[in-house]
Amino acid sequence: MAKAKSAFVCTECGAEYSKWQGQCSSCREWNTLSEVRLSNSRPGESPALTGRSGYAGIVSREVVDLAAVDLSEVPRFSSTFGEFDRVLGGGLVPGSAVLLGGHPGAGKSTLLLQTACKLAQQKRVLYVTGEESLSQVAMRAHRLQLPVQGLKMLAETSVETVLGVAERERPEVLIIDSIQTMHLEDIGSAPGGVAQVRESAAALTRFAKRTDTVLLLVGHVTKDGTLAGPKVLEHMIDASLLLEGGADSRFRTLRGQKNRFGAVNELGVFAMLEHGLKEVKNPSAIFLSRNEEQSAGSLVMVVWEGTRPILVEVQALVDESALGNPRRVAVGLDPNRLAMLLAVLHRHGGLFTGDQDVFLNVVGGVKVLETSADLAVLLAVVSSLQNRPLPRELVVFGEVGLSGEIRPVPSGQERIVEAAKHGFSRAIVPRGNAPKVAPEGMEVIAVEKLAEALEAL
Numbered sequence: 001m002a003k004a005k006s007a008f009v010c011t012e013c014g015a016e017y018s019k020w021q022g023q024c025s026s027c028r029e030w031n032t033l034s035e036v037r038l039s040n041s042r043p044g045e046s047p048a049l050t051g052r053s054g055y056a057g058i059v060s061r062e063v064v065d066l067a068a069v070d071l072s073e074v075p076r077f078s079s080t081f082g083e084f085d086r087v088l089g090g091g092l093v094p095g096s097a098v099l100l101g102g103h104p105g106a107g108k109s110t111l112l113l114q115t116a117c118k119l120a121q122q123k124r125v126l127y128v129t130g131e132e133s134l135s136q137v138a139m140r141a142h143r144l145q146l147p148v149q150g151l152k153m154l155a156e157t158s159v160e161t162v163l164g165v166a167e168r169e170r171p172e173v174l175i176i177d178s179i180q181t182m183h184l185e186d187i188g189s190a191p192g193g194v195a196q197v198r199e200s201a202a203a204l205t206r207f208a209k210r211t212d213t214v215l216l217l218v219g220h221v222t223k224d225g226t227l228a229g230p231k232v233l234e235h236m237i238d239a240s241l242l243l244e245g246g247a248d249s250r251f252r253t254l255r256g257q258k259n260r261f262g263a264v265n266e267l268g269v270f271a272m273l274e275h276g277l278k279e280v281k282n283p284s285a286i287f288l289s290r291n292e293e294q295s296a297g298s299l300v301m302v303v304w305e306g307t308r309p310i311l312v313e314v315q316a317l318v319d320e321s322a323l324g325n326p327r328r329v330a331v332g333l334d335p336n337r338l339a340m341l342l343a344v345l346h347r348h349g350g351l352f353t354g355d356q357d358v359f360l361n362v363v364g365g366v367k368v369l370e371t372s373a374d375l376a377v378l379l380a381v382v383s384s385l386q387n388r389p390l391p392r393e394l395v396v397f398g399e400v401g402l403s404g405e406i407r408p409v410p411s412g413q414e415r416i417v418e419a420a421k422h423g424f425s426r427a428i429v430p431r432g433n434a435p436k437v438a439p440e441g442m443e444v445i446a447v448e449k450l451a452e453a454l455e456a457l
Contacts, residue, residue, distance in 0.1 A: 006035050006036060007035070007036055008020050008021075008033040008034065008035055008036070009033065009034055009036050009194050009195075009198075009232075010024040010026065010027060010029070010032045010033055011032045011033075011034055011194055012024065012027045012029045012032045013026045013027040013029075014232040014235070015027070017033060020033055020035070021033060034193065034194040034195075035189075035195075036187075036189070036193075036194055036195035036198075074093055074261060075093070075094060076090050076091035076092060076093055076261075077091055077092055077094075077123070078091045078092075079091060079092050079115050079119070080114075080115060080118040080119060081111075081114075081115060081268075081277075081279055082279055082281065083254065083268030083269060083270060083279040083280070083281075084111070084115065084254065084268060084279075086266055086268050086306070086307075087241060087254050087255070087256045087259075087262075087266045087267070087268040087306075088239060088241075088256070088259070088261070088262060089239075089256075089259055089261045089262015089263060089266070090261075090262060092173070092214045093214070093238070093261050094172070094212040094213070094214060095208055095209050095211075095212040095213065095214070096208070096214060096215070096238040096239065096260075096261065097201075097204070097205045097208050097209075097215040097217065097236065097237040097238050097239075098214070098215065098216050098217065098237065098238065098239045098240075098241065099179075099217045099219050099233070099234070099237045099239070099240045099241065100112065100216060100217065100218055100219065100241050100242075100243060101218075101219040101220070101221050101240070101241070101242050101243070102221060102242060102243035102244065103221055103244075104220075106243045106244065106245050106252060107243060107245070107252050107270070107272055107277055108177075108178075108218050108243055109131075109132075109140075109177055109218065110140070110144070110272075110276050110277055111243065111254075111270070111277050112127075112175050112177065112216060112218065113127070113137065113140060113141060113144070113146065113276075114144065114146060114276050114277060115216075116151055116173070116175055117141060117146040117147050117148060117151055118146075118147070119173055120147075120149070120150040120151035120152075121147060121149075121150060123172045123173060124152070124169065124170065124171045124172045124173070125150075125151055125152065125171055125172065125173045125174075125175070126152045126153075126154060126165070126166060126169055126171035126173070126174050126175070127151060127152065127153050127154070127175045127177070128154045128155075128156060128162050128174070128175060128176050128177065129153070129154070129155050129177050130155075130156065130157040130176070130177065130178060130181030130182060131177060131178060131181055132155075132177075133155055134153050134155050137153065138153075144275050144276040145275055146276070152169060152171065157181050157182055157183060157191060158182075158183065158184075158185065159182050159183065159184050159200045159203050159204065160184065160185060162176070162182070162204075163203065163204070163207055166207060166211075166213070170211070171213060172213060172214065173213070173214045173216065174204075174207075174208065174213050174214065174215050174216070175216045175218075176204060176215070176216070176217050176218065177218040178217070178218035178219060178220060179197060179200060179201055179204075179217045179218065179219055179233075180192040180197060180219065180220050182196070182197075182200040182204075183196050183200065184196065184199050184200055184203065187199055197233060198232055198233060198236075201217065201233050201236055201237070202236060204217070205236050205237065217237070219233075221242070234258060237258075238259070238260045238261065239256065239258060239259045239260065239261065239262075240256070240257045240258040240259075241254055241255070241256055241257065242254070242255050242257055244365070244367070245272070245365065249364075249365050250271055250272045250273070251269060251270070251271055251272070251280070251286065251364060251365060252269070252270040252271070252272060252277065253267055253268070253269055253270075253365070253366065253367075254267070254268040254269075254270065255267050255268075256306070263306055263307060265305070265306055265369065266305070266306030266307065267283075267305035267306050267310070269283040269286070271286075283310050284309075284310050284311040284312075284418065284422055285422070286364065287310065287311065287312045287313060287363060287364040287366065288300065288311055288312075288313060288422065294389040294390070294391075294392050295389055296383050296384050296386075296387045296388055296389045296390075297315055297316040297317055297318070297380050297381070297383050297384030298313060298314075298315050298316075298380065298383070298389070298390070299313070299314055299316075299376050299379055299380040299383065299390050299394065299396060300312070300313050300314075300376075300394070300395045300396070300419075300424070301313075301314055301372070301373050301375075301376035301377075301395065301396055301397050302372070302395060302397045302415035302416075302418060302419055303366075303368050303370060303372060303373060303397075304370060304372065304409070304410060304411050304414075304415065308418075309411065309414055309415045309418040310366070310418075311395065311418065311419060311422055312362055312363060312364060312366050312368070313362075313363040313364075314333075314360065314361070314362055314363070314373065314376055314377060314380050315360070315361045315362075315363060315380065316358070316359070316360050316377070316380035316381045316383065316384045317357075317358075317359040317360075317384055318353060318356050318357070318358050318359075318381055318384040318385040319356060319357050319359075320355065320356060320357070321355055321356055321357040323357075326353075326354065326355060326356055326357050326358070327357045327358070327359070328342070328357075328358050329357075329358070329359045329360065330359075330360040330361075331360065331361045331362065332360075332361060332362030332365070332366055332367050332368055333360055333362060333367075333368050333373065333377065337371075337374075338358065338360055338377065340402070341374055341377055341378055341381075341400060342358065342381070344378070344400055344401075344402060344404060344450065345378050345381065345382070345450070347404070348403070348404030348449070348450045348451065349378070349382070349404070349450050349451065349454055351382060351385060353381070353385065356385070358381060360377065360380075360381075370409070371399040371400075371409070372397045372398065372399060372409040372415075373397070374398065374399050374400035375396050375397060375398035375399070375400055375406060375428065375430075375450075375453060376396040376397060376398075378400060378450065378453075379396055379428070379453065379454075379457065382454065382457070383457075390457065391426060393423070393424050393425040393426050394424070394426045394427070394428070395419040395424040395426070395427045395428075396427070396428045396429075396453075397409060397412075397415055397427075397429060397430075397433075398428070398429055398430040398433070398447075398453075399430070400450060404449050404450040404451065405448060405449060405450075406430045406431070406447050406448055406449065406450065406452075406453060407430060407432070408430040408431075408432030408433045409430065409433065412429060412430070412432070412433025412434075412435075413433070413435055415429075415433075416429065416433075416435060416438070416439060416442065416444065417439055419442070420439035420440075420441065420442045424442070425441055425442055425443060426442070426443045426445070427442060427443070427444050427445065428445045428447060428453055428456055429444060429445070429446060429447075430446070430447065430448075431446040431447060431448045433446075434446035
């Protein structure tokens with residue numbers, strides 16, 4: 001019997017090596033190489049390859065000019081959740097593979113069970129559970145008061161068995177909960193390992209592409225929030241979504257990290273209620289639930305998430321530090337960018353915070369990834385530093401450069417209109433985003449320098 005060959009694959013970048021080494025030469029990470037078994041067959045032994053050159057038996061395909069490719073709309077159907085469809089780019093695409101990740105308790109299984117039960121009323125859906133028993137899933141569906149008629153269930157962890165059942169049932173939607181529990185018989189490693197996750201996902205994806213089945217995979221995440229398993233898993237799939245939300249918050253955010261059929265960084269907002277997840281169609285109204293008494297360091301900013309503006313509140317607390325090295329803590333924002341903005345405030349605003357602790361928080365658990373929050377962050381810090389509350393009707397956005405200039409941001413007009421819809425009557429914006437005609441009841445203050453923004457306060 002031929003000896004099984006093996007290789008060592010990096011779990012971070014997917015690079016392969018013939019022998020183990022402590023550091024990956026590609027991504028420079030340490031202790032990330034895991035052993036995987038390779039197939040015993042040789043490329044030249046494939047029955048499809050015949051002839052002396054080894055490629056004579058391959059069926060040739062025609063080359064198509066790009067201009068002749070049909071531009072008809074990609075067929076989609078709704079997931080029954082408007083926010084889910086938004087993040088997906090308009091709905092589920094037949095033959096696509098979608099990976100849904102999140103921390104334990106975020107609501108991954110709840111979201112997919114609600115989606116499966118509603119879709120099963122009009123389409124063939126197969127829900128494969130590898131972590132829970134059928135009775136546990138049935139109890140959750142009963143507790144959430146979901147329609148359970150028509151939904152096909154299977155409690156199995158063997159990929160071969162799952163594919164055999166799927167060939168017989170021919171579902172239009174196949175849900176795997178989760179990919180870390182699946183395993184192939186001819187791979188010796190345990191479920192959840194690099195080889196099992198990679199090969200199991202590849203086999204399920206091939207089935208989805210061949211049969212035009214929508215494949216929804218549940219994936220676990222590591223402590224730092226990244227999807228567990230080999231990096232090549234993210235390259236196999238068509239869309240990678242991350243469901244975020246702490247155990248102390250009833251709101252969940254669904255963010256697209258990769259999408260071949262839509263925009264990335266699209267954001268969907270859900271509320272975890274007694275009967276499961278409910279979509280939030282107006283997130284700005286949720287994140288703006290402020291106290292009647294205005295306090296220093298609180299300010300509303302307009303951020304752009306995917307294809308829509310969202311109003312969120314940023315809070316700053318500046319206090320005298322008792323330590324030799326003052327603390328800089330930012331929740332929902334990049335701490336390194338906060339340190340840079342404080343240096344700009346000192347150089348071009350004349351306000352020194354080197355002996356102060358600075359704490360920053362974005363209300364509602366939202367993570368702000370764009371630079372339009374720079375100006376709002378600085379003005380909130382100034383408000384807390386001087387202990388002077390800002391007007392409740394004020395909204396701010398704009399990028400701050402290292403020389404103190406206020407740079408325009410994309411979709412400035414839409415941000416101002418969104419703020420006017422929610423009753424804000426004053427806005428401090430970059431001069432490049434100032435509208436020719438301001439919305440009715442809105443006073444727009446256009447600034448070019450940080451000093452002008454501080455003067456406008």
